[in-house]
Amino acid sequence: MPCMTDTLYEGLIIRSVGGLYTVECEGxxxxxxxxxxxxxxxxxxxxxDRVLIVRPGIGxxxxxxxxxxxxxxxxxxxxxxxxxxxxxxxxxxxxxxFLIDRVSAIAGHKDIDMILCVNKCDQKRGESLIDVYTKAxxxxxxxxxxxxxxxxxxxxxxxxxIFVLTGNSGVGKSSILNRIDPTRKAVVGALSERIGRGRQTxxxxxxxxxxxxxxxxxxxGFQSFDVERMDLVLKDDLAHxxxxxxxxxxxxxxxxxxxxxxxxxxxxxxxxxxxxxESRYESYLMLYESMKDIHEWDLKKMGNRG
Ligand SMILES: Nc1nc2c(ncn2[C@@H]2O[C@H](COP(=O)(O)OP(=O)(O)OP(=O)(O)O)[C@@H](O)[C@H]2O)c(=O)[nH]1
Ligand SMILES: [Mg+2]
Ligand SMILES: [Zn+2]
Numbered sequence: 001m002p003c004m005t006d007t008l009y010e011g012l013i014i015r016s017v018g019g020l021y022t023v024e025c026e027g028x029x030x031x032x033x034x035x036x037x038x039x040x041x042x043x044x045x046x047x048x049d050r051v052l053i054v055r056p057g058i059g060x061x062x063x064x065x066x067x068x069x070x071x072x073x074x075x076x077x078x079x080x081x082x083x084x085x086x087x088x089x090x091x092x093x094x095x096x097x098f099l100i101d102r103v104s105a106i107a108g109h110k111d112i113d114m115i116l117c118v119n120k121c122d123q124k125r126g127e128s129l130i131d132v133y134t135k136a137x138x139x140x141x142x143x144x145x146x147x148x149x150x151x152x153x154x155x156x157x158x159x160x161x162i163f164v165l166t167g168n169s170g171v172g173k174s175s176i177l178n179r180i181d182p183t184r185k186a187v188v189g190a191l192s193e194r195i196g197r198g199r200q201t202x203x204x205x206x207x208x209x210x211x212x213x214x215x216x217x218x219x220x221g222f223q224s225f226d227v228e229r230m231d232l233v234l235k236d237d238l239a240h241x242x243x244x245x246x247x248x249x250x251x252x253x254x255x256x257x258x259x260x261x262x263x264x265x266x267x268x269x270x271x272x273x274x275x276x277x278e279s280r281y282e283s284y285l286m287l288y289e290s291m292k293d294i295h296e297w298d299l300k301k302m303g304n305r306g
Contacts, residue, residue, distance in 0.1 A: 008052040008064060014207040014215070016047050016077075021063060023053055024209070032061040046072060047205045047217065048079035048162050071110050073164070076205050076219035082161030084114045085154070085216075087143075091123035093170045097132065099222070101242075101283030103166060104138070108241030115139040117154060119172040122146045132277040136244045145175035155180050158214040162207065169221030177218050181210050235291035239267070242284055244276055260288060 011025030021032045032053050034045050043066050045051055050067035072079040084107050088095035100116065107114040116133045118126035122144040133140045143150030157163075158180070165173040174188045207215040239245050239259055245267050249257075253264025271281045 006054045006056075006064075009055060010067075011051055011053055012207070012215075013045055013047050013049045013051060013063075014209075015204070016045070017204050021045060021051075023051060023061070023063070025053060025055075030055065030061050032063050034063045046077045046079050047207055048072070048081065048215075050080070071112050073106065073110070073112075075222065076164060076166055076217065078162065078164050078205055078207075078217050078219075080162055081112050081164050082214075083157065083163050084112050085163055085165050086114060086116050087119050087165055087167035087171045087173050087176060088116060088126070088129055089118065089120040089124070089167075089171045090126040090129055091120035093168055095129070095168050095171060097129070097279045098283045098286060099168060100129075100133070101280060102287060105238060105241040105283075105287055108243055109237055115141065115157070117141045117143045117150065117176065119143045119145060119167075119176065121149055132279055135277050136242075136280050143176065145172045145179050148179060151176070151179045155210075155212075158210055158216060159212050160214050162215045162217065164217045164219060166219050167221060171221060173221065174218055177208065177216060180216065181208065184208055235288055238284065238288055238291065242280065244280065245270075245284075248276070258288065260285065 009025050011023035011030065013021050014024050014029070015022035019033065021034065023030045023032050030053065032051075045063050045066050049069065051063045052065040052067070053061050053063050055061045069079045071081055073081065073084075084103070086100055086103055088100055104114055106112075116129070116138050118129045118140060120126075121142045123146075126142065130140050130142060141150045141153050143154065145151070154176070165177060167173055170189070178184055178188065203220055205217055205219045207217050209215055235258075239249060245259070248266040248270045249259075251266035252259065252262070253266075254262055257265050257267075259265050259267040267276065267281070270276045271278055
């Protein structure tokens with residue numbers, strides 16, 4: 001094997017479907033397989049990864065190495081995210097705030113910047129979402145892929161790096177991408193069809209290069225609230241992932257306050273005073289509860305084994 005003399009090329013994984021990767025490398029799209037060892041290791045290549053590939057004259061190109069990641073998510077599976085762009089809507093299919101909060105907790109925990117676009121503004125302005133998330137400290141862009149409202153503002157944010165569009169299925173992610181770059185034609189699905197088929201229109205994660213040089217990932221929308229343990233934050237870190245709690249936490253009476261039922265909890269007082277949106281705090285409690293269960297379940301499992 002002429003391993004020692006192989007020339008390595010650096011590239012970016014822009015697509016991954018069934019073990020086949022598309023790597024953008026020196027202006028070309030190269031289909032690659034991953035070398036065997038990746039399949040079992042933690043560092044399975046993913047969209048957004050910078051990789052080193054070998055391009056033999058004959059036969060398949062192969063990913064040899066995955067470069068160090070700045071961050072990564074499991075769903076959507078993308079690495080090296082600069083900003084997570086959560087798309088929500090108060091028009092059907094209405095976004096549950098809990099969904100946004102769950103994503104924001106993961107982003108907060110992983111130190112990934114997050115902004116919120118409230119889409120379908122032409123049908124419903126979405127005041128309540130705009131209000132809650134502005135108050136919680138996020139940049140919020142009212143948007144309509146139908147009329148084009150807010151598209152320029154989102155485009156102006158996307159100057160370099162990888163942007164990931166996420167949100168519940170049918171909220172308009174692909175439609176927004178098509179507006180941001182009209183030369184793209186991401187497949188958009190009619191709502192009626194979607195419900196009939198019961199599955200997403202966008203089936204896999206893919207990075208598109210914008211004229212600015214930034215990349216944007218269209219992703220399949222999520223439908224369920226499955227507990228994805230890998231991406232969950234530890235329950236002791238959860239409060240810190242809710243960034244707007246930070247100003248109040250130092251004033252809690254007890255240093256180990258979980259902001260659930262404790263006396264003298266400054267977070268709860270801030271909720272009562274209207275300084276923290278109520279729905280954000282409710283999501284915190286729900287996430288806290290779900291993590292508590294996982295923790296106990298893990299302990300039980302360990303107990304059974306030992
Ligand atoms: N009125 C209105 N309709 C919109 C808007 N954005 C998207 N739609 C419609 O909503 C439906 C779903 O849009 P998609 O762009 O496919 O939604 P998606 O988020 O990509 O969905 P998945 O790929 O399944 O996750 C389509 O019928 C779009 O035409 C909007 O701003 N206003
Ligand atoms: Mg889509
Ligand atoms: Zn507290």
